[in-house]
Amino acid sequence: MTTGIPEHLITAAVDAARRHNLDVADVSLKLIADEAGISRSTLLRRIGGTRAALDRALLNAGVDPGGRPPVRERALEAAAHLIAGRGLAELTLETVADSAQCSLPSLREALGGRDALLTAVFERHTPLLDVEELLPGEDVETTVRSIYRALVRAFQHEPRVLPALVADVFSRPDGPAARVLRRQLHRYLTTIGTALSTHMKAGRIRRLPVPLVYQLMVAPLAVHLLTRPALGDGLPPVEEACEIFAEAFLNAVQKGTSS
Incomplete structure (x- = not known):
């Protein structure tokens, strides 16, 4: 039985x-x-x-009843909701399999181990794919604002996976989210760095280390989005905040350019 x-x-x-x-x-x-x-x-x-x-x-018994989305899709959806609701600390392959109503062997076959699962969730619920479609752009101001809009969409998208991942990185620098982020960061820097380097060569922005320019562009808005729920009243609408951060970034990196 x-x-x-x-x-x-x-x-x-x-x-x-x-x-x-x-x-x-x-x-x-x-x-x-x-x-x-x-x-x-x-x-x-x-x-x-x-x-x-x-x-x-x-x-x-190891039999997938079928008649539903594939195991991979169900598992990614289940993992995203578990991460948003409980955080990464309580995420296990067993809890994902139970929530996705699939067997543990089927889950491993579809996605591999826990880090591979997190990587797939990360790629689906972060703005990387959106950013890759936007870049490179000839207009630096449009490029920056497009990246900001993609970041806002990723932070506000339900289930709220990205805030949970970032929070885990801060609380556990050597945890699973940090490991996944380190692996994915190279792809981010390659994608955005290529666009930033193009603007530097064209004289549209100052020649600075690309990772620092990336941090200067993304960090203020990311911190704003993370702390916004706690700060609540008194903050401008997200769209207005994006414009403020975009203007501040552009003023910083365009000062002293040849254009």
Whole structure:
């Protein structure tokens, strides 16, 4: 027996799916009962009155019932909500598998270990992909404001994964979020650094170390977005804050350029 469900009922569900060329999740209880040689009411009684118990038993037996988004998609969605709701400290492959209603082996096969899972969540819920689509741009002011808008979208997007990741980096400099960030930072710097270097060569902004320019551009807005919920009243709208930070950054890096 698996989670209280007789093995022959699990086998009947799998055999009925194969016989009718369906995902197990799409096979009706009537067809499963017929395959097992019992009535539908008897089947319901033996699985505890709900289909969910049978699906859990199938997952524990290593069978993905299907009829739903792939394991990878369900796991990334589940992990994002767990991170936003509980933080990274309580995130485990077991909690993700349970929330995504998939088996642990299926999760490992789809995404690998915990760090690989975090990397995939990071890429999905941070502004990197948006920024890559925006760059390079010929107008430095448009480039900066586009990066700011992408950052704001990422911070405010539900589930709020990015704030949780950044908070974990500050609280645990050697934790999993910091490890993932270090690996991803090279890609960020390559993407944004290329655009910044182009503007430097064209004389639109001062020639400064690219990582420092990146920090000067991103850090003030990132801190603002992180502390905004705590500060509450008295702050300007996010759009106005973006304009203020953009203007301050441009004044700093354009001073003394040849343009």
